[in-house]
Amino acid sequence: MSRKDITSGNWAVAEAMRQINPDVVAAYPITPSTDIPMRFSEFVADGLVDTNLVTVESEHSAISACLAASVSGARVMTASSANGVALMHEIFPIAASYRAPIVFGLVNRSLGAPINIHCDHSDSMAERDSGWIHIYCEDGQEVYDTMIMGVRIAEHKDVLLPVFVCQDGFITSHCFEPVEFMEDDEVQAFIGERDPLFPLLDIDNPVAYGSLALTDYYFEIKRQQVEAMKHVERVYKEVAQEFAKKTGRDYPVVDTYRTDDADHIIVIMSSAAGAAKDTVDSLRERGHKVGCMRIRLFRPFPAAAIVDALKDARSIAVLDRAASLGAPAPLFTEIKGALYDAGIHIPTNTYVYGLGGRDFFPHNAEEAFMDLINNKMSPEERYLGLRE
Template sequence: MSRRDRLSGNEAVANAIRQINPDVIAAFPITPSTEIPQYVSLFKAEGKIDTEFVTVESEHSAISATAGAEAAGVRAMTATSSAGFALMHEMLYVVASDRLPVVMAVVNRALTGPININNDHSDSMGSRDCGWMQLYSENAQEAYDNMLMAHRIAEDPEVLLPIMICQDGFITSHAVENIVLEDDETAKAFVGEYKPEHFLLNPGKPVAYGPYGVSPYYMELKRTQTEAMNHAAAVIQKVSKAYGDLTGRYYDLIERYRMDDAELACVCIGSSAGTGKAAVDVLREQGIKAGLVKIRAFRPFPGDEIADALKHVEAVAIMDKTDSFSGNGGPLGAEVRSALYQHKCKAETINYVYGLGGRDVRVEDFYQIFRQLEDIADGEEAPAWRYIGVRER
């Protein structure tokens, strides 16, 4: 039996971890993800999990200990945000290239300069090319659901890649909302046991992790990582379908909201998608054919699905909650445009950088974006990218 409750996003993820009962968690506290290991250590103290909880001296050590445990042959997890995430950057590549199906809870927070504890996506977007899968969550429910699906996706023999389950710092991590939790037995049965084929502490079948990759082999190893990522999309869909059949909550690589006959659309990631949907509903009542595409999987990047969703759209706004400082917009803008070009889509595009460092994103911001899209669809020239919600002269 599932159970209705009201939890913050961090409580939701911590409860998923309690149900998963991983063998090892190594974590170092950093706002706004601190509560996750904090609740997990409480579950440990209360005897609700038998996880080995390793307190380490930095995030570099947290991900290193997690990698070591996973390589040894057990389920290992960690959680982090912002500067802690950045400190892991080097090791994220090691985990991915060692094909360790580590699961990490990421509570997205801006990177420093100036220091800021609030939400944007600059932390995980900064490591978008490290070889991890990335799933983003709109609310506490999705953070919980994505976490329960994470191990089956990562540990699938066709994939064997690490995955980060992201949610927006404070906006969902610290907001109490309604949520449906699956009962422990159902959740545990869905997640299943971890039975790795290769692992370090297996003297009968010795393997090496992290050897030197000489030039004659390095590129082929990188190619196999891409091959694994190529398999990941179908595995995410397969696991999501099984989860939907179990819980009634279905997910895909992207979510199409009122896109069937949409002429104008926004593409965005995370909690702002809900705010955008509310705006779409109001605009629809006014006769404006608005729609929204929410990116759930950013890695693997669902270029085909995005292009398909946008194939009949006249104008699309691609929204980046991070800045690339490229002079050419943000990462989602670049990748969505690339997919649209590849699929010969005719939609006009504009890329918005928004919500940096916790700048609030309002329904009115979406109205403004859709007004701009109407003008673009009517032939108005617009810049390739711009900001919204910023004060400038």
């Protein structure tokens, strides 16, 4: 059984959290993710969850409390955005290293300055080497589903890594749309109980976390994290397959749209894929063989699946909602690297779009497609929707 309701991306996260009923949530509000802890705090106040909600004085404290609770053996969730995420940065690599399976609702928002509350991916892209799993969602349904799947992926014994479930600030987080919810008992049956590896509260088997490891052991511990990342894609697929069986909703690591026979493919992430897919349809009607690939799993980077979808294209446009100032944009760099390693050379353009929440319209996607179709290829970074 399931029920459908009109809800926002943020409320979908909060509803998933209510059904997951985590042991601990420590959070500090920041636009546009504020709705998540705000709505969840109502569930706590109304006695609908058993969660210990820790209302802290900063994002740094929020993630620190989450980490401590997680290594104690608790199931832990939180949410944040932009500069809040940046303030948490110090603790992110520690959480990954402590193998704390925190599930994090990350609502993408531009990093200041200038102060801006709208969406781009500068906040989460800055965390791409922090050792967390990154999953980028296109809409509210996907956000809800990914929060639930995220618990299973993060807590899997071969993974044990924290996960960012990313959605676009305001565009997804505040847009109300139909979302199909599972029943509470279905969610509980799907996620099961957490079985922590070294819980600090297990006083019969005491351990110490975070000891000093200098030139002797630091390197080996990082290598263990690399190994954990290598297991993520397999575990992700197992969990997604089981989820699809229960709900009928299937989430491959990359979402391909009409790419099978496409000569020209746009690679994009999150909500902007909607406009890109619409543009694919309209250009197909005009006789152009175009397609769209949306990257859902960004860390670990699913290179093989990406290469498989792109390998027969004549040209590619990679659209980044974040710039890497002074270097090629992050997604573009990864795509190029994946193709190079596969021995495939396909001309690829790089575009930055949507910084600071600048709208991304179908005509922006069409501009990129027309560059490909008209063979206007070069390695220089281009900008969609920017005034000269």
